[in-house]
Amino acid sequence: MNQPQAFTYTPPRDDVHTEPGAIRFVIVALAVLFLLIFVVLPLVVVFASAFSKGVMAYVAALGEPEALSAIRLTLLVAAISVSLNLVSGVIAAWAIAKFDFAGKTFLITLIDLPFSVSPVISGLVFVLLFGAQGFFGPWLQAHDIRILFALPGIALATIFVTFPFVARALIPLMQEQGTQEEEAAISLGASGLQTFFRVTLPNIKWGLLYGVLLCNARAMGEFGAVSVVSGHIRGETNTMPLLVEILYNEYQFVASFAIASLLAMLALITLVAKTVLERRLDEGQVVSDD
Amino acid sequence: MTIEVKNLTKKFGDFAALDNVDLKVADGELLALLGPSGSGKTTLLRIIAGLDWPDSGEVSFGGENVLSRSAGERHVGFVFQHYALFRHMTVFENVAFGLRVQPRAIRKDEAAIRARVKELLDLVQLDWLSDRYPNQLSGGQRQRIALARALAIEPRILLLDEPFGALDAKVRKELRQWLRSLHQEIHVTSIFVTHDQEEALEVANRVVVMDKGRIEQVGTPGEVYDNPATAFVHGFIGESIVLPVEVRDGGVQLGGKALNIAANGYAPGAAKLFIRRHDMQIGPAGSGALEGSVQHVRTFGPIQRAEVALCGAAEKTVIEIDAPRDRELHAGDAVSLQPRRYRIFAAQE
Numbered sequence: 001m002n003q004p005q006a007f008t009y010t011p012p013r014d015d016v017h018t019e020p021g022a023i024r025f026v027i028v029a030l031a032v033l034f035l036l037i038f039v040v041l042p043l044v045v046v047f048a049s050a051f052s053k054g055v056m057a058y059v060a061a062l063g064e065p066e067a068l069s070a071i072r073l074t075l076l077v078a079a080i081s082v083s084l085n086l087v088s089g090v091i092a093a094w095a096i097a098k099f100d101f102a103g104k105t106f107l108i109t110l111i112d113l114p115f116s117v118s119p120v121i122s123g124l125v126f127v128l129l130f131g132a133q134g135f136f137g138p139w140l141q142a143h144d145i146r147i148l149f150a151l152p153g154i155a156l157a158t159i160f161v162t163f164p165f166v167a168r169a170l171i172p173l174m175q176e177q178g179t180q181e182e183e184a185a186i187s188l189g190a191s192g193l194q195t196f197f198r199v200t201l202p203n204i205k206w207g208l209l210y211g212v213l214l215c216n217a218r219a220m221g222e223f224g225a226v227s228v229v230s231g232h233i234r235g236e237t238n239t240m241p242l243l244v245e246i247l248y249n250e251y252q253f254v255a256s257f258a259i260a261s262l263l264a265m266l267a268l269i270t271l272v273a274k275t276v277l278e279r280r281l282d283e284g285q286v287v288s289d290d
Numbered sequence: 291m292t293i294e295v296k297n298l299t300k301k302f303g304d305f306a307a308l309d310n311v312d313l314k315v316a317d318g319e320l321l322a323l324l325g326p327s328g329s330g331k332t333t334l335l336r337i338i339a340g341l342d343w344p345d346s347g348e349v350s351f352g353g354e355n356v357l358s359r360s361a362g363e364r365h366v367g368f369v370f371q372h373y374a375l376f377r378h379m380t381v382f383e384n385v386a387f388g389l390r391v392q393p394r395a396i397r398k399d400e401a402a403i404r405a406r407v408k409e410l411l412d413l414v415q416l417d418w419l420s421d422r423y424p425n426q427l428s429g430g431q432r433q434r435i436a437l438a439r440a441l442a443i444e445p446r447i448l449l450l451d452e453p454f455g456a457l458d459a460k461v462r463k464e465l466r467q468w469l470r471s472l473h474q475e476i477h478v479t480s481i482f483v484t485h486d487q488e489e490a491l492e493v494a495n496r497v498v499v500m501d502k503g504r505i506e507q508v509g510t511p512g513e514v515y516d517n518p519a520t521a522f523v524h525g526f527i528g529e530s531i532v533l534p535v536e537v538r539d540g541g542v543q544l545g546g547k548a549l550n551i552a553a554n555g556y557a558p559g560a561a562k563l564f565i566r567r568h569d570m571q572i573g574p575a576g577s578g579a580l581e582g583s584v585q586h587v588r589t590f591g592p593i594q595r596a597e598v599a600l601c602g603a604a605e606k607t608v609i610e611i612d613a614p615r616d617r618e619l620h621a622g623d624a625v626s627l628q629p630r631r632y633r634i635f636a637a638q639e
Contacts (some may be wrong), residue, residue, distance in 0.1 A: 180374035183341050188388035188443055189362040198391070202378040 046264050049257035061255035062262075069235045070243040070259065076151070077226075077239060078219040081158040085215050089166025090208070094200075096167075097174030098182070111167050114160055123157050123228025149231030154239065157225040162215045169211030170204055173281075177203055206280045213277065217270040221263060291352050291446040291479050292317050293338065298347030300333055300503075307333040308344065309503035315481065320473045322494035323483045326526070330503040331483045332451055338481065339449050340364045351446060364447075367440030367478075371452040373432040375424035381435050382420040385410055388443035410438040413472070430461040434468075441476070450482035454489065466493050487527045491515065499523050521635035524564040531570065531609045533563040533600075534637065542634070544600075550579040551629065560637040565629045570611040572596070572619070578626030582609075587619050594619060598627065 018024070051058050061067060092111060096104060114122060129135050130147040140147060147153045181203065185195040201208075223241040230237045238246065240259050247256035293315040300308040308330045315321050323331040336342040338349055340361030349357050356364050375384050385407045389398055398406065411417035414434040424432055433453060440448060453469070454462040470493050473480055484490050490497045491511040499506045499514055499522075507519040518524035525532065535542050535549070537558045542549045544563075575581060582598040585608060589595075593612045596619050600607045611627065613619060 180370050180372060181376055183361075184368065184370060184374040184376070184439075185387065185391070187339060187341065187361045187366060187368040188391065188439070189365075190387070190391040191362070194391045198387070199376055 043264060046257055046260050049253055050261040052257075053254045057254050058258050058261075061252075061258040064255065066235050066238070066243065067255065067259060070238050070240045071262070073151070073154070073236075073238070074220050074240045077155050077158050078216055080155045081162055081219045082212060082216050084159055085163055085166050086208070086212055088163070089170065089211060089215075090204075092167045093170035093174055096171055098179050108171075111164050114163050119161055119222065119224030120228055122160050123225035125160075126153055126157055126229050148229055149233060149237055151237075153229040154226050154237065157229045158219050158222055161222050161225045162218045165215035165218065166208065166211035169207050169214070173204055173207040174200075206277055210274070210277045210281060213270055213273055217266065220266055293447060293479060293481070294348075294350045294353075295334070295338070296348040296350075298334070298337065298344045298349070300330075300337065300342070300344045306330075306503045308337070308347075311347070311503070311505055313498060313505065313508070315479060317479055318477045319479055320470070320493065320495045321481045322490035322497045323481060323500060324485070324487060324490040324497050324527075325500035326485060328502075329500040331485075331498075331500050334500075335449050335451055335481060335483050338447070339366050339368045341368070365443065365445050367437075367443065367445030367448045369433070369436050369440050369448070369450040369453055371455050373424070373429075373436045373456075375432055375436055375439070377424050379423075380420065381411070381416070381422050381424070381427070382407055384424070384435060385439045385442050387439060406442065410442055413441070413475075414438045428461075429457045430465055433457065433465065437472075441478075445478065448478050448480040450480065452483055452485070454486075455484070462489070469493060491527070499526065501526070518564075518633065521562055521564065524633060524635070529567050531565045531567060531611065533565075533607070533609075535561050535563045535634070537561050537634065544580070551632065553634065556634045557636075561634050562637050563632055563634055565632045567595075567610060567612045568593075569630045569632070570609075571628045571630055572611065572613050572617060573626050573628060575624040575626050578628035580627040582625060582627060584619055584621055584623040584625060586621055589615065598625065 019027075050061075062071075092107070095101075096108060127134060127148060130140060130153065131137050132141065134148075147156070181199050182195050185199045186192075190198065221241060222239075223245075226239055227242060227245075230239065230242055232238060232242060232246065234246075240263055244256050244260045244263070247253075247259065293313075295311060295313040298308050298311040299306070311330070311334060313334075323334060325331045333342060337344050340356070340359065340363075343357070348355060351364070361368075376387065379387070386403050389403045389406060392398075407420075408417060411420055414437060416431060416434055416438070419427060419431060419435070424435070427435065437450075437453075450469075454465050457465065466489060469482075482493070491514075494511065496508060497511055497514050498508045501522045507514055507523045509517070509519075514523060515527055518527065524530055533544060535544050537543075537553045537556050539558075540553050542551050542553050542561075542563065571578070580600055582600045584596050585599050586597040587594055592615060594615055594617075595610055595612055597608050597610055600609065619625075
């Protein structure tokens with residue numbers, strides 16, 4: 001009849017680390033409410049407005065020559081700036097992480113500069129350099145080269161604004177990995193290029209992809225710097241973010257939100273890819289700590 | 291392959307990592323570079339490997355100067371302290387790396403590479419791990435794979451940087467014996483760096499003792515232990531009792547009091563008396579060179595270790611000596627001490 005008490009096991013309650021249920025509910029509810037109002041609601045509004053006149057209007061808005069031209073330009077600018085930043089970011093991170101030289105701290109500060117400067121200023125710099133009254137302006141005009149209000153200017157401004165992403169993603173990773181694997185490869189007879197492609201690159205691939213992803217998202221979404229240098233020539237120098245603004249100002253809400261919905265989808269895809277990559281990077285970290 | 295190092299000097303800023311170092315390594319030798327951290331031993335090893343460059347001096351392999359050659363051209367197998375295995379490659383690919391990066395003209399075909407890797411994995415007794423990644427291996431296994439990888443290129447010379455430094459004591463001991471028997475099997479000229487004297491004395495044919503960028507002594511393990519050339523070597527290898535003494539009138543004085551030992555022709559002046567702990571014989575009071583009283587006795591397996599406070603020294607001096615278990619010792623006993631063997635070196639500074 002008398003069951004021995006000692007055999008009934010109650011798991012210890014972790015009261016020290018847990019608030020009462022009511023408080024927990026309130027805190028979680030507040031966080032969710034905040035996210036709903038400031039993140040989910042705007043996103044829903046973008047898609048709802050884009051489809052407010054039906055799917056046909058949405059598709060038609062995206063099929064407009066101006067919209068197609070903006071999409072093309074945005075993809076082109078992103079392709080140029082991401083690939084150039086990929087190469088220069090890897091080189092910068094390599095130099096900073098694997099070598100010691102005078103002025104290293106200064107170089108790191110320079111890499112971060114685009115993050116701390118307002119994008120409008122970043123655009124203005126190029127106007128001051130290449131504009132008609134700018135530093136190189138007269139020379140460029142004399143040789144009939146167009147940089148401002150054309151693709152080169154937009155690409156330059158975008159490259160400037162998105163430069164830190166790849167380097168920033170790689171520097172801590174490469175610093176943590178050190179140079180021993182490279183030294184091992186070289187002592188085993190590998191050339192510099194073989195060492196880079198067989199040892200260094202595979203070790204940083206997830207970090208590199210992460211940097212490229214963020215760089216791409218920013219390159220496609222950049223407004224301020226591009227707005228200053230683009231000149232807003234319709235069907236020629238408007239990127240997607242610029243076109244969203246123009247269409248909205250002209251009360252073409254469906255068309256405006258249709259383009260905006262594409263940018264929003266890019267953001268969502270980036271978010272998912274970023275989460276996946278971060279998980280990969282964490283795994284890599286655990287491996288290398290071991 | 292013989293190795294010769296001449297007048298090697300390397301500075302990092304004001305710090306002289308290597309100061310005019312000369313060294314000859316005979317063909318097929320297993321040499322230990324032994325010294326405390328900062329003694330320049332790893333720098334010397336890296337310069338021989340071609341991973342670092344000296345400010346001045348020469349390095350030659352088999353009479354041929356190699357300083358103008360890159361690490362890859364020197365055909366040296368290097369084993370890193372923290373293994374430096376390629377983390378994204380399997381064990382098999384790690385070992386195969388050196389064979390796969392060879393210029394196309396001399397590269398082996400896939401079947402030959404596979405056969406060679408298999409042979410090396412058999413040699414280090416880890417062929418069953420060939421599909422694993424480095425993070426799935428234990429420290430000892432990683433170190434053996436690192437060795438197999440270094441051997442894959444058929445190196446003329448094998449260099450190991452603190453090969454067992456990151457392993458626990460038991461694995462260390464096993465790997466030491468294993469490395470020695472492996473060396474007997476493949477007989478390639480090898481140099482390993484260590485700060486562990488026991489490791490150096492147990493594994494190497496010859497030991498190079500280094501301190502502050504200089505070579506203090508080169509000799510067989512027996513020589514450096516029994517006939518240390520300098521005060522540093524005596525103090526660094528084995529455990530020593532060191533007493534500040536003065537040599538005067540052919541005798542040795544401690545705190546102004548003559549000790550009953552000969553100066554062995556050592557020049558007069560301030561000096562240091564070095565005695566191995568187990569070379570100090572304990573006798574009844576009044577019978578030896580030094581008088582003292584036992585403060586504390588502990589037993590360790592076959593020996594007992596006594597802390598003895600010396601009488602006659604200017605300041606209170608307590609030394610630790612080792613005595614056999616059968617000799618009865620108690621705290622408070624008055625004893626006398628007679629060194630069976632001792633050495634005198636000039637006092638530094």
